[in-house]
Amino acid sequence: MDHLKELDRHFSEHREAHLAELNDFLSIPSISSLSGHKGDMRKAAEWLAGSLKAAGLENISIDETSGQPVVYADWLHAEGQPTLLIYGHYDVQPVDPLELWDSAPFEPEVRDNKLYARGASDDKGQVFMHVKAVEALFKTHGKLPVNVKFCIEGEEEIGSPNLPAYVEENKDKLAADVIVISDTGMQGPGQPAVCYGLRGLAGVQIDVKGARGDLHSGLYGGGVQNAIHALVELLASFRDKEGTITVDGFYDDVRPATEEERGEYGKLGFDEEALKKELGVSELFGEPGYSHLERTWTRPTLEINGVFGGFSGEGIKTVLPAQAGAKITCRLVPDQDPDDIVQKLRSHIEKNKPAGVTVNITEFDKGKPFLTPYDHPAIQAAGKSYERVYQVPTAYTRGGGSIPIVAAFDEILGLPVVLMGFGLSSENFHAPNEHFHLENFDKGLRVIGDYYFEVSSALSGAE
Amino acid sequence: MDHLKELDRHFSEHREAHLAELNDFLSIPSISSLSGHKGDMRKAAEWLAGSLKAAGLENISIDETSGQPVVYADWLHAEGQPTLLIYGHYDVQPVDPLELWDSAPFEPEVRDNKLYARGASDDKGQVFMHVKAVEALFKTHGKLPVNVKFCIEGEEEIGSPNLPAYVEENKDKLAADVIVISDTGMQGPGQPAVCYGLRGLAGVQIDVKGARGDLHSGLYGGGVQNAIHALVELLASFRDKEGTITVDGFYDDVRPATEEERGEYGKLGFDEEALKKELGVSELFGEPGYSHLERTWTRPTLEINGVFGGFSGEGIKTVLPAQAGAKITCRLVPDQDPDDIVQKLRSHIEKNKPAGVTVNITEFDKGKPFLTPYDHPAIQAAGKSYERVYQVPTAYTRGGGSIPIVAAFDEILGLPVVLMGFGLSSENFHAPNEHFHLENFDKGLRVIGDYYFEVSSALSGAE
Numbered sequence: 001m002d003h004l005k006e007l008d009r010h011f012s013e014h015r016e017a018h019l020a021e022l023n024d025f026l027s028i029p030s031i032s033s034l035s036g037h038k039g040d041m042r043k044a045a046e047w048l049a050g051s052l053k054a055a056g057l058e059n060i061s062i063d064e065t066s067g068q069p070v071v072y073a074d075w076l077h078a079e080g081q082p083t084l085l086i087y088g089h090y091d092v093q094p095v096d097p098l099e100l101w102d103s104a105p106f107e108p109e110v111r112d113n114k115l116y117a118r119g120a121s122d123d124k125g126q127v128f129m130h131v132k133a134v135e136a137l138f139k140t141h142g143k144l145p146v147n148v149k150f151c152i153e154g155e156e157e158i159g160s161p162n163l164p165a166y167v168e169e170n171k172d173k174l175a176a177d178v179i180v181i182s183d184t185g186m187q188g189p190g191q192p193a194v195c196y197g198l199r200g201l202a203g204v205q206i207d208v209k210g211a212r213g214d215l216h217s218g219l220y221g222g223g224v225q226n227a228i229h230a231l232v233e234l235l236a237s238f239r240d241k242e243g244t245i246t247v248d249g250f251y252d253d254v255r256p257a258t259e260e261e262r263g264e265y266g267k268l269g270f271d272e273e274a275l276k277k278e279l280g281v282s283e284l285f286g287e288p289g290y291s292h293l294e295r296t297w298t299r300p301t302l303e304i305n306g307v308f309g310g311f312s313g314e315g316i317k318t319v320l321p322a323q324a325g326a327k328i329t330c331r332l333v334p335d336q337d338p339d340d341i342v343q344k345l346r347s348h349i350e351k352n353k354p355a356g357v358t359v360n361i362t363e364f365d366k367g368k369p370f371l372t373p374y375d376h377p378a379i380q381a382a383g384k385s386y387e388r389v390y391q392v393p394t395a396y397t398r399g400g401g402s403i404p405i406v407a408a409f410d411e412i413l414g415l416p417v418v419l420m421g422f423g424l425s426s427e428n429f430h431a432p433n434e435h436f437h438l439e440n441f442d443k444g445l446r447v448i449g450d451y452y453f454e455v456s457s458a459l460s461g462a463e
Numbered sequence: 464m465d466h467l468k469e470l471d472r473h474f475s476e477h478r479e480a481h482l483a484e485l486n487d488f489l490s491i492p493s494i495s496s497l498s499g500h501k502g503d504m505r506k507a508a509e510w511l512a513g514s515l516k517a518a519g520l521e522n523i524s525i526d527e528t529s530g531q532p533v534v535y536a537d538w539l540h541a542e543g544q545p546t547l548l549i550y551g552h553y554d555v556q557p558v559d560p561l562e563l564w565d566s567a568p569f570e571p572e573v574r575d576n577k578l579y580a581r582g583a584s585d586d587k588g589q590v591f592m593h594v595k596a597v598e599a600l601f602k603t604h605g606k607l608p609v610n611v612k613f614c615i616e617g618e619e620e621i622g623s624p625n626l627p628a629y630v631e632e633n634k635d636k637l638a639a640d641v642i643v644i645s646d647t648g649m650q651g652p653g654q655p656a657v658c659y660g661l662r663g664l665a666g667v668q669i670d671v672k673g674a675r676g677d678l679h680s681g682l683y684g685g686g687v688q689n690a691i692h693a694l695v696e697l698l699a700s701f702r703d704k705e706g707t708i709t710v711d712g713f714y715d716d717v718r719p720a721t722e723e724e725r726g727e728y729g730k731l732g733f734d735e736e737a738l739k740k741e742l743g744v745s746e747l748f749g750e751p752g753y754s755h756l757e758r759t760w761t762r763p764t765l766e767i768n769g770v771f772g773g774f775s776g777e778g779i780k781t782v783l784p785a786q787a788g789a790k791i792t793c794r795l796v797p798d799q800d801p802d803d804i805v806q807k808l809r810s811h812i813e814k815n816k817p818a819g820v821t822v823n824i825t826e827f828d829k830g831k832p833f834l835t836p837y838d839h840p841a842i843q844a845a846g847k848s849y850e851r852v853y854q855v856p857t858a859y860t861r862g863g864g865s866i867p868i869v870a871a872f873d874e875i876l877g878l879p880v881v882l883m884g885f886g887l888s889s890e891n892f893h894a895p896n897e898h899f900h901l902e903n904f905d906k907g908l909r910v911i912g913d914y915y916f917e918v919s920s921a922l923s924g925a926e
Contacts (some may be wrong), residue, residue, distance in 0.1 A: 212744075232770065239696075241696065279818060284819070286685050317764075319769070331681060
């Protein structure tokens with residue numbers, strides 16, 4: 001692996017310069033949710049475009065959208081080689097409450113080999129690593145072993161409202177073989193992870209209505225259906241006491257995790273006792289027959305996110321409530337379809353509708369689950385690069401959550417997605433004192449550089 | 464019934480004078496809940512004391528309490544005859560929103576033979592009728608056929624905080640054979656009713672706690688107990704789908720309504736279709752095997768009065784909630800004991816506690832059910848007097864609600880209670896445009912006057 005040695009030397013020699021550059025990027029308060037920072041957003045996009053250009057990329061453009069611009073760049077001269085679409089974002093979260101920061105959020109500071117600044121980990125730091133990896137390859141290798149396209153947006157922290165339209169409109173420009181995203185976390189300190197699947201989302205609000213208005217529980221109690229009773233009866237019917245969802249056909253389309261995947265998860269040595277302690281619960285709870293990781297990564301859920309009705313103030317009010325409601329969301333796994341699941345929820349509600357009330361259903365936004373097969377060469381290649389640098393086995397993980405933009409990419413471009421993140425869940429992204437462990441910055445640069453070779457070899461069979 | 468003819472003539476001759484006097488009483492804004500009306504409270508108490516004195520009563524006193532005073536008066540010269548304790552209140556509800564009143568709340572006005580004013584029905588008008596009935600008997604008969612004690616308080620609308628202590632301290636002074644209260648309603652227009660039973664009350668708040676804090680439903684969903692799921696499972700276990708309470712032993716101490724009582728209720732011709740229309744429901748709902756009146760008068764209930772947990776704002780929030788709670792109250796019937804019922808709720812909760820959460824229980828204030836036996840002579844006597852004046856059969860009813868002060872009287876003095884009300888549920892007590900149908904004012908005066916003879920005869924066997 002000569003290229004890795006060269007990269008290592010290059011990154012070592014330029015460490016101070018790279019950190020200084022990153023500090024410039026992090027100093028721009030590109031908070032997408034605050035309209036007062038519109039100028040900063042533009043500044044960050046321009047800074048990034050300049051950095052991409054300096055790195056050796058071509059066709060740099062700052063593409064306008066209805067919101068913040070998308071920064072695009074590519075290098076497409078690796079003939080016969082696969083094309084990577086590198087997605088990331090240059091916007092950051094707000095910084096309130098400012099008084100909880102130990103150093104100013106936009107004045108980066110290194111303490112204990114951690115870089116403290118808003119965006120250090122999420123996601124400017126990780127975007128910057130991709131830029132510098134490309135630059136290093138040009139400098140040490142003269143060219144890239146793959147074709148690359150950068151697509152770095154400025155609205156991820158506000159839900160990427162304009163990106164799906166941008167991707168749709170620029171399908172050809174963004175055409176690639178695989179999407180690489182470094183905006184997630186590792187499995188733990190020193191434990192690299194490639195995330196190859198995320199859960200989708202579907203949900204409904206259920207509103208139950210009984211009498212025309214709230215009634216006096218003395219005058220009417222026992223003789224008129226109570227909307228809360230009706231609701232809880234309905235809600236309780238969605239799940240059995242052990243945690244298995246009892247909606248007809250709910251699990252029909254679930255693609256079971258393979259034995260190989262389950263084996264991998266088992267090897268991760270996930271500490272359920274430590275989790276119980278962390279959460280302050282005496283027992284974990286979930287569908288029988290599955291480990292905690294399997295439950296949260298490979299199994300769909302139905303969670304009541306909120307319930308409301310009647311009197312919730314202090315003390316007693318003997319009302320017979322006429323209305324009650326609940327919000328329910330399901331996390332979905334391949335090959336469940338959000339529309340189909342909502343239909344099944346509707347049927348379940350219809351079948352289990354209690355007497356004496358009407359039930360109204362409102363659907364929430366849906367998101368499809370995503371899964372790049374565990375054994376996809378682009379996934380396995382990422383794992384190898386991690387292992388080569390970190391010198392420990394890579395965790396092949398799924399995420400229990402949903403990253404809508406991943407689902408959108410998956411849906412519009414139909415590409416495998418490799419989530420190779422370098423953050424740690426302890427790094428306070430979205431909170432005061434966000435930081436990035438520079439150990440993972442240093443190693444990550446090398447992993448990414450190596451990955452371009454590895455994925456080239458894996459996808460094309462040639463290096 | 465010579466005395467009834469004499470009363471009739473007396474009340475006819477003095478109608479204008481009586482209404483003018485009542486207007487004076489109603490013009491005093493004796494709102495107990497507003498501290499700015501402290502002077503009006505005193506003024507109303509003094510007005511009432513003067514009215515009682517003018518009527519011929521003795522031992523008039525304005526008894527101080529920690530709050531508003533109690534007005535006491537008696538006449539105890541009917542040797543060998545029973546003693547009636549007449550309870551009522553001279554305080555009234557606030558009048559907001561004032562702009563919804565068609566005439567000023569403290570400037571009484573007669574429209575369409577209805578007297579509009581705050582307190583006209585609840586309860587100054589009905590208290591005044593008892594005073595005038597006594598006065599009429601003195602004037603037409605020279606004496607009363609029974610002994611009477613008036614105990615008219617000024618804090619009923621704020622929950623009678625000081626009356627139980629007053630009754631406890633004045634047990635001897637208030638000793639009587641029966642308590643008469645005219646502060647409730649008739650069964651309907653032209654349909655007199657004697658209410659001989661009320662339900663009691665017991666309840667708890669249930670707080671369920673799962674993890675230390677709310678969790679991300681993506682990261683943890685499916686692997687940790689959801690506090691709302693646990694709560695709804697628990698809440699659903701209290702009742703079956705048909706409305707029967709499933710708490711062990713809940714119905715054990717229920718004294719069933721007698722065949723005679725159920726027969727009486729059946730004769731009332733209660734219109735369930737009209738009720739459905741009024742409430743806007745397609746079906747009534749409750750314990751199988753009982754009519755609506757039986758369900759609300761003679762059967763205990765368990766109602767969820769409020770439920771809360773997680774996110775209740777607009778739209779979606781994919782939280783896995785750590786806490787959820789509910790408020791539950793039971794309406795109790797004789798011979799259920801509120802303490803025993805709370806103990807049974809506790810056992811049920813313990814037995815049905817879902818996995819993965821802790822459950823905390825907070826008890827609410829309790830109230831005992833009350834029942835004067837349907838065939839008690841004082842009850843039947845009231846029914847006869849109603850029938851004599853209204854010329855229709857009296858409804859012998861129970862109330863589904865709880866009047867705490869009745870339970871307190873029942874508990875401290877251990878007396879039968881006769882609830883003979885002249886209000887109608889349509890008369891907007893506690894709302895703008897409170898009024899009192901003068902037909903029931905006129906007839907009620909005669910009923911009360913007649914009742915003194917009737918109850919004397921019923922309880923002592925002599926007239």
